[in-house]
Amino acid sequence: MNPELQGRSYPPTPPYLVGREKVREFARAVLATSPLHHDPEAARAEGYADVVAPPTFPIVVQDATLQQLLADPDGGVDFSRVVHGDQRFTYTRPIVAGDELTATMTVTSVKSLAGNSMVTCESQIVDASGDHVVTTVSSLVVRGDA
């Protein structure tokens, strides 16, 4: 893992259009049964424009930033050795179907500990107006050869 990656920012990801069926599919996968995830009328009754994505849905949008990191020739990250260390989401508002989202990722820290590397990445996810929706912070542990 290249320590010089610390502080590196990547270009915004191409817009991700949040589909209603994708929200429903993700909600079923995480056993999220609230009608707000499935029924647009129920979501509108609570003041949302369309079905509301479950709290961990931003991981789907963040995925494109992980691909940027893995594709970086300077990165030296071997995906088969990657273990998820921790994850955080800080929301300005929930994601709803119809949102067009882009993520801009910065590598905030690269550390070595006990033969492993730990890389922490922060992504700012904004909507089509450029307004903040959610910040994601992921730490990945890249296991050493030991």
Add this chain to the structure above:
Amino acid sequence: MTALDGLEVGQVVGERTFRLTRDSLVRYAGASLDFNPIHYRDDIAQGVGLPGVLAHGMLTMGVAVQPVVDWLGGDSGRIADYQVRFTRPVLVDAQDGAEVTVVAKVGALDDAGARIDLTVTFGGETVLGKAQVRVLPPR
């Protein structure tokens, strides 16, 4: 509409047990785009030194927050922040699956709302550390 007044630190607001199966993992892989084969192939999982197929950490994280969403009357939009640390893997048996238990308790209360602390266990051991959900008061 779940009001936060009247809550006390230490109060349990939700408790549930979920069964994750290999089917759950395949479904989550497709929904999340995380197709790492350690989540569906024992041979590959064992080849990298794991005991067998593991649940995606993000699946455990996604499921663990559901008792809080239920307590909020289904309005996940009242969650301001959600974080976890992945401390132990959830091994999913091909036949029996894995049983994951979540207890959601009030950890702190302040003007900004409530912090709900999740205790998430599998086989009697906690699998998530510092699992915290910040909840806003009703809109």
